[in-house]
Amino acid sequence: MMDKYTKLQMTGIxxxxxxxxxxxxxxxxxxxxxSLRPLExxxxxxxxxxxxxxxxxxxxxxxxxxxxxxxxxINSVFIASAVTGLTMIFVVPAAYAYARLNFPFxxxxxxxxxxxxxxxxxxxxxxxxxxxxxxxxxxxxxAMIVPGVAFLIPQGIWLLRSYLEKIPxxxxxxxxxxxxxxxxxxxxxxxxLATPGLIVVGTxxxxxxxxxxxxxxxTFNQQRELQPLPAGLFEFIGYQDVTWNQMMAAALTGIxxxxxxxxxxxxxxxxxxxxGAVKE
Amino acid sequence: MATLExxxxxxxxxxxxxxxxxxxxxxxxxFVVFVGPSGCGKSTxxxxxxxxxxATSGQIMIGGEDVSxxxxxxxxxxxxxxxxxxxxxxxxxxxxxxxxxxxxMEKAELDTRVQQAASILQLTDKLQLKPxxxxxxxxxxxxxxxxxxxxxxxxxxxxxxxxxxxxxRGDMRVELSQLHRSLDATMVYVTHDQVEAMTMADRIVVxxxxxxxxxxxxxxxxxxxxxxxVASFIGQPNMNLIPATVSAADATGVKVTLTGGHEMVLPVxxxxxxxxxxxxxxxxxxxxxxxxxxFPISVNVLERLGGVSITYGTLGDGVRFCASLPGxxxxxxxxxxxxxxxxxxxxxxxxxxxxxxxxxxPAIAANG
Ligand SMILES: Nc1ncnc2c1ncn2[C@@H]1O[C@H](COP(=O)(O)OP(=O)(O)O)[C@@H](O)[C@H]1O
Ligand SMILES: [Mg+2]
Numbered sequence: 001m002m003d004k005y006t007k008l009q010m011t012g013i014x015x016x017x018x019x020x021x022x023x024x025x026x027x028x029x030x031x032x033x034x035s036l037r038p039l040e041x042x043x044x045x046x047x048x049x050x051x052x053x054x055x056x057x058x059x060x061x062x063x064x065x066x067x068x069x070x071x072x073x074i075n076s077v078f079i080a081s082a083v084t085g086l087t088m089i090f091v092v093p094a095a096y097a098y099a100r101l102n103f104p105f106x107x108x109x110x111x112x113x114x115x116x117x118x119x120x121x122x123x124x125x126x127x128x129x130x131x132x133x134x135x136x137x138x139x140x141x142x143a144m145i146v147p148g149v150a151f152l153i154p155q156g157i158w159l160l161r162s163y164l165e166k167i168p169x170x171x172x173x174x175x176x177x178x179x180x181x182x183x184x185x186x187x188x189x190x191x192x193l194a195t196p197g198l199i200v201v202g203t204x205x206x207x208x209x210x211x212x213x214x215x216x217x218x219t220f221n222q223q224r225e226l227q228p229l230p231a232g233l234f235e236f237i238g239y240q241d242v243t244w245n246q247m248m249a250a251a252l253t254g255i256x257x258x259x260x261x262x263x264x265x266x267x268x269x270x271x272x273x274x275x276g277a278v279k280e
Numbered sequence: 281m282a283t284l285e286x287x288x289x290x291x292x293x294x295x296x297x298x299x300x301x302x303x304x305x306x307x308x309x310x311f312v313v314f315v316g317p318s319g320c321g322k323s324t325x326x327x328x329x330x331x332x333x334x335a336t337s338g339q340i341m342i343g344g345e346d347v348s349x350x351x352x353x354x355x356x357x358x359x360x361x362x363x364x365x366x367x368x369x370x371x372x373x374x375x376x377x378x379x380x381x382x383x384x385m386e387k388a389e390l391d392t393r394v395q396q397a398a399s400i401l402q403l404t405d406k407l408q409l410k411p412x413x414x415x416x417x418x419x420x421x422x423x424x425x426x427x428x429x430x431x432x433x434x435x436x437x438x439x440x441x442x443x444x445x446x447x448x449r450g451d452m453r454v455e456l457s458q459l460h461r462s463l464d465a466t467m468v469y470v471t472h473d474q475v476e477a478m479t480m481a482d483r484i485v486v487x488x489x490x491x492x493x494x495x496x497x498x499x500x501x502x503x504x505x506x507x508x509x510v511a512s513f514i515g516q517p518n519m520n521l522i523p524a525t526v527s528a529a530d531a532t533g534v535k536v537t538l539t540g541g542h543e544m545v546l547p548v549x550x551x552x553x554x555x556x557x558x559x560x561x562x563x564x565x566x567x568x569x570x571x572x573x574x575f576p577i578s579v580n581v582l583e584r585l586g587g588v589s590i591t592y593g594t595l596g597d598g599v600r601f602c603a604s605l606p607g608x609x610x611x612x613x614x615x616x617x618x619x620x621x622x623x624x625x626x627x628x629x630x631x632x633x634x635x636x637x638x639x640x641x642p643a644i645a646a647n648g
Contacts, residue, residue, distance in 0.1 A: 168363065168365065170361045170362075170363050170365040171365050171367060173332055173361070173365070174359070174361060174365035174426075175378070175382075176332070176352065177330055177331070177332065177352040177353075177357070177358065177359045178352075178353070178358070178378055178379035178382055178426070178430070179351070179352070179353035179379060179382045179383065180378075180382045184382065188367075188381075189367055192369045193367075193368065193369060
């Protein structure tokens with residue numbers, strides 16, 4: 001790689017990166033700080049950055065304040081995982097078809113998929129509610145999983161298709177000449193080579209599923225035991241006061257699983273996002 | 281028995297016609313090379329034979345059987361791709377075994393076949409490596425290994441050596457020729473490199489713009505090119521083509537005046553041309569000698585290769601001329617040089633590029 005930036009340019013780049021990172025990370029930092037403060041210090045004026053009575057007490061108390069908190073976290077992970085799994089089952093063959101096969105209306109249908117993606121879930125809540133009600137899925141896990149899958153499929157197809165297109169066609173032709181069927185080729189050749197791409201898409205879908213479950217949870221589900229964390233966090237808002245420090249602690253604990261997954265997959269993510277850029 | 285017959289194969293991509301009515305009969309165990317410039321349709325023709333592409337019209341027969349719509353495996357062909365097309369996530373062993381795994385071949389038999397292919401190709405100690413850990417030449421051998429385990433009737437190669445460096449290419453040419461002899465199979469080999477074609481082929485198909493220009497043994501193409509295109513494509517350095525005017529012609533010879541004024545009587549069938557016609561006289565660089573009574577060129581560049589001296593110059597008003605002279609020939613850059621050529625060695629092409637048949641052509645080498 002050529003290092004073709006001057007010192008001044010490098011300084012500029014790092015300054016921009018720093019500003020960007022601060023912008024992104026400051027809320028998390030403030031969440032963390034808030035979670036350490038005793039409740040009565042939260043509203044202290046003037047703002048005090050550090051004081052001696054900081055503690056992890058909120059991380060202990062939150063389980064008592066909201067007894068179902070653990071359940072909510074598990075629900076969140078479960079719903080996001082189920083959405084991811086189901087989405088991938090649909091996305092893999094569809095993306096492969098769009099990447100390799102020719103069929104009538106191919107580009108048109110792909111555009112429609114993207115068009116659907118333009119609508120946020122919120123616009124479609126009422127029709128979705130009616131659909132889910134007539135299918136008897138309200139107040140079940142399915143009420144949060146099915147819409148999640150539906151909204152994430154288009155994005156997944158778009159991401160994975162462009163990845164699969166980069167796998168050399170000659171590999172598949174070689175397999176075809178040697179007598180392999182499409183499915184055999186997909187299983188033995190294409191998918192193993194697309195693993196980084198699958199991980200990238202899977203992660204993107206998982207994050208999408210994690211982020212969007214709030215809307216579906218508060219609209220389509222009344223059952224407390226089934227709620228995911230974002231909805232469960234409401235329970236920190238009491239009649240008298242809001243235990244902000246515990247809410248922040250719970251929120252941080254809730255995103256911990258996602259962060260851990262990210263750390264493990266980071267290697268693949270970087271490789272996957274740049275794979276195919278260089279001819280190997 | 282694996283003869284390969286193409287009958288009036290044509291191919292269009294949309295409105296672009298890429299192959300025009302190609303008919304060829306390739307004999308059993310023959311090594312045939314398709315050669316031609318880039319984009320002339322070589323790969324397309326090979327892919328049609330393989331069954332990767334469907335011909336717009338025409339038929340393909342392998343071993344006397346019509347396989348025009350058959351699956352590649354049922355055609356009994358196997359193919360080596362230009363990029364090798366090795367599976368990067370599988371070991372060399374699994375790459376070679378792939379076609380057998382597809383057939384669900386029983387383990388012991390599969391192992392025997394893979395080991396056998398590996399030993400032919402000197403890959404035995406590389407079987408556990410991934411393709412990424414191999415050199416270009418070794419990858420090439422793995423690709424060949426994968427194509428031989430299935431014992432196909434016809435091998436197809438699409439520019440298999442074009443990714444290798446020059447030295448390795450020379451070695452692999454020899455190896456492929458040996459492989460052909462030891463496998464005793466019909467091979468069709470595509471290249472844009474006339475040296476590969478000349479050195480390896482039993483017979484060469486010269487393709488140009490989707491047409492077969494000529495199909496014959498290397499020496500046939502060398503001594504009897506049917507068109508100007510074949511003449512200038514085969515042979516290294518390329519044949520010189522000198523514009524000339526016919527001053528007399530009959531069935532036994534043509535009298536021409538070369539650019540620059542030199543007059544020659546050439547023993548070719550002159551029935552098709554008449555006095556005043558423009559023709560081109562083809563002279564191979566290796567057929568000229570230094571001597572008086574011929575035509576002068578002015579030498580621009582001289583390449584002394586040791587055994588030969590390649591001389592690039594101009595003839596008359598700017599026609600480029602190349603001569604291949606003895607290694608220590610008395611030639612100097614910037615000096616005029618008198619060259620002669622015997623009339624029997626000259627080729628004459630009419631205005632449409634077709635050859636006038638030579639009457640005193642050298643005998644064709646025995647491999648015809
Ligand atoms: N799939 C395709 N679609 C459209 N045109 C093609 C396709 N494959 C090849 N061609 C065209 O056919 C011609 C011959 O290509 P090809 O057989 O690859 O040539 P070669 O192998 O001799 O270089 C080229 O002009 C190429 O652009
Ligand atoms: Mg080609």
